[in-house]
Amino acid sequence: MSKTIIAKAHTNIALVKYWGKKDAQLMLPQNGSISLTLDHFYTKTSVTFDASLNEDQVDFNGQHLTPKQATRISHFLDLVRTKSGETARASVKTSNHVPTSAGLASSASGFAALAAAGSRAAGLDLSLTDLSRLARRGSGSATRSIFGGFVEWHAGHDDISSYAEPIQDPVDWDIQMIAVVLQASKKPISSTAGMQRVVDTSPYYPAWVKTANADLVAMRTAIANHDLTSVGQIAETNAMRMHALNLSAQPAFNYFTADTLTAINAVQDLRAHGINCYYTLDAGPNVKIICASADTAAITGALSQHFAADQLIVAQPGPGISISEA
Numbered sequence: 001m002s003k004t005i006i007a008k009a010h011t012n013i014a015l016v017k018y019w020g021k022k023d024a025q026l027m028l029p030q031n032g033s034i035s036l037t038l039d040h041f042y043t044k045t046s047v048t049f050d051a052s053l054n055e056d057q058v059d060f061n062g063q064h065l066t067p068k069q070a071t072r073i074s075h076f077l078d079l080v081r082t083k084s085g086e087t088a089r090a091s092v093k094t095s096n097h098v099p100t101s102a103g104l105a106s107s108a109s110g111f112a113a114l115a116a117a118g119s120r121a122a123g124l125d126l127s128l129t130d131l132s133r134l135a136r137r138g139s140g141s142a143t144r145s146i147f148g149g150f151v152e153w154h155a156g157h158d159d160i161s162s163y164a165e166p167i168q169d170p171v172d173w174d175i176q177m178i179a180v181v182l183q184a185s186k187k188p189i190s191s192t193a194g195m196q197r198v199v200d201t202s203p204y205y206p207a208w209v210k211t212a213n214a215d216l217v218a219m220r221t222a223i224a225n226h227d228l229t230s231v232g233q234i235a236e237t238n239a240m241r242m243h244a245l246n247l248s249a250q251p252a253f254n255y256f257t258a259d260t261l262t263a264i265n266a267v268q269d270l271r272a273h274g275i276n277c278y279y280t281l282d283a284g285p286n287v288k289i290i291c292a293s294a295d296t297a298a299i300t301g302a303l304s305q306h307f308a309a310d311q312l313i314v315a316q317p318g319p320g321i322s323i324s325e326a
């Protein structure tokens with residue numbers, strides 16, 4: 001049996017989004033992206049390779065997954081086995097510290113934690129950059145969850161050149177996100193399938209890549225200047241352009257619910273009343289509000305007219321991965 005290695009990775013929310021691959025096998029994105037890692041939401045995963053197992057055993061929040069449910073994890077472990085020469089199957093225990101059914105970017109923290117714990121348990125001692133490359137093969141957004149604070153994923157053109165690096169960590173100024181946790185009304189299309197459909201069918205896709213690249217340049221400057229207004233404006237516009245791609249796909253799809261629009265309207269209303277706050281959304285109904293901590297009470301106060309207190313979660317910039325031996 002190998003050592004049992006435990007890794008903890010935090011989720012991240014993209015401010016300039018990844019939405020489309022140019023190579024699905026290597027998981028190379030069409031454009032670079034920039035995110036903020038959050039302290040509040042994380043995944044903790046332990047991995048042990050065990051020659052007595054016939055197949056990978058995966059427990060997710062205390063529930064045993066069937067081999068079919070564990071396919072994506074097993075495929076990822078195959079990659080770790082190929083890289084390391086480890087031949088045994090693995091026991092994987094993972095717990096997701098995100099509100100139930102919130103779907104808050106759990107593949108990002110999930111594959112970052114699995115990459116770190118799995119590679120170390122298989123005897124590899126990878127640099128953080130190599131861990132970022134490895135996590136990318138599990139889920140694109142996981143590339144960034146290796147690091148804390150503001151992180152940029154360089155799109156690259158091959159396995160070596162596509163990786164993330166921190167651009168500001170720790171974050172020594174006042175910026176945070178308030179997650180508005182909403183119930184999904186129907187089963188949404190997965191991010192993997194949604195972004196592929198958009199690349200294949202949206203006539204606006206080339207314009208997205210062009211504007212996303214410009215957003216990257218502007219976002220780097222806004223972060224360096226500790227400029228919350230610019231970070232928020234760029235992130236909000238970038239997010240809505242991503243969702244406009246979904247509306248322009250064939251067939252069209254979207255992740256919004258009525259509550260999503262209620263939260264967006266509330267943010268716009270707060271802004272009209274002088275509160276400096278902005279929203280971003282990913283492949284689900286939840287709205288993330290970018291703001292300073294000084295405005296937390298005003299924002300949660302206004303949103304509490306529409307949502308319960310436990311639907312509003314205040315998150316600060318969070319750390320990169322940590323790895324330990326059991």
Ligand code: DP6
Nearest residue numbers: 014017018139140141191192282283
């Ligand atoms: C909207 O990383 O979940 O959150 O690489 O296919 O696993 P796969 O997709 P995933 O997509 C995340 C998309 C996003 C934007 C982002 O995080 O950059």
